[in-house]
Amino acid sequence: DGEAEWALHVLQEAWQKTKSRGLLDQMIIKAVREGRAKNPGVSSTWAKQHQPARVAADMRDAFALRVPPAVRDTILRDLLYQASDAKAHDAALRAVKEFRDLLRGRTMLWGAVSYVLFQAGRHRELIEWCADWKERPDREAWMMSNLAMALAWDCGPVAAAGVWEEVLAAGASNVWMQAAAGLAFTHAV
Numbered sequence: 001d002g003e004a005e006w007a008l009h010v011l012q013e014a015w016q017k018t019k020s021r022g023l024l025d026q027m028i029i030k031a032v033r034e035g036r037a038k039n040p041g042v043s044s045t046w047a048k049q050h051q052p053a054r055v056a057a058d059m060r061d062a063f064a065l066r067v068p069p070a071v072r073d074t075i076l077r078d079l080l081y082q083a084s085d086a087k088a089h090d091a092a093l094r095a096v097k098e099f100r101d102l103l104r105g106r107t108m109l110w111g112a113v114s115y116v117l118f119q120a121g122r123h124r125e126l127i128e129w130c131a132d133w134k135e136r137p138d139r140e141a142w143m144m145s146n147l148a149m150a151l152a153w154d155c156g157p158v159a160a161a162g163v164w165e166e167v168l169a170a171g172a173s174n175v176w177m178q179a180a181a182g183l184a185f186t187h188a189v
Contacts, residue, residue, distance in 0.1 A: 032067060039071070047075060062076055080092055081112065093120060114130055140173070148160040148163035157186040158186055164186065
């Protein structure tokens with residue numbers, strides 16, 4: 001939950017200041033390997049130890065971990081993000097292809113794929129990937145913003161209007177201003 005993730009973040013920051021962060025990271029990695037990790041907040045530490053170009057192999061390894069599904073899904077998400085942020089788009093896209101069904105089956109991972117596709121400039125594939133967005137009541141605003149940007153880029157700003165409206169209707173989020181600007185742009189052109 002949010003409090004546990006915040007506590008883990010505070011602990012990591014405190015250990016960073018005492019130059020013991022490496023030891024804490026080793027303890028977290030050991031807990032994940034041994035199946036003792038219960039908090040999804042450990043995922044970024046787990047992902048950082050892996051090479052972005054090996055994302056598919058690392059995702060296969062993540063499936064073998066005996067951790068709660070929320071922890072596993074967050075690890076998978078962070079591995080995809082890490083590969084995408086490192087511009088290892090080909091590796092990330094191969095992983096998406098290999099694990100397509102699993103990634104489509106969980107909304108958090110479905111949303112992570114939308115990020116990967118957007119970062120790789122695969123707007124048409126992103127639009128196709130997110131075609132079922134209305135059937136995902138647990139979708140988050142940032143996921144929709146990836147779709148809206150792809151629609152605006154590939155099909156024109158008007159095509160994105162309905163998605164931007166959904167993002168705004170969802171309320172405050174980290175992409176609310178982006179949605180407001182996107183919708184204003186739609187009406188301006």
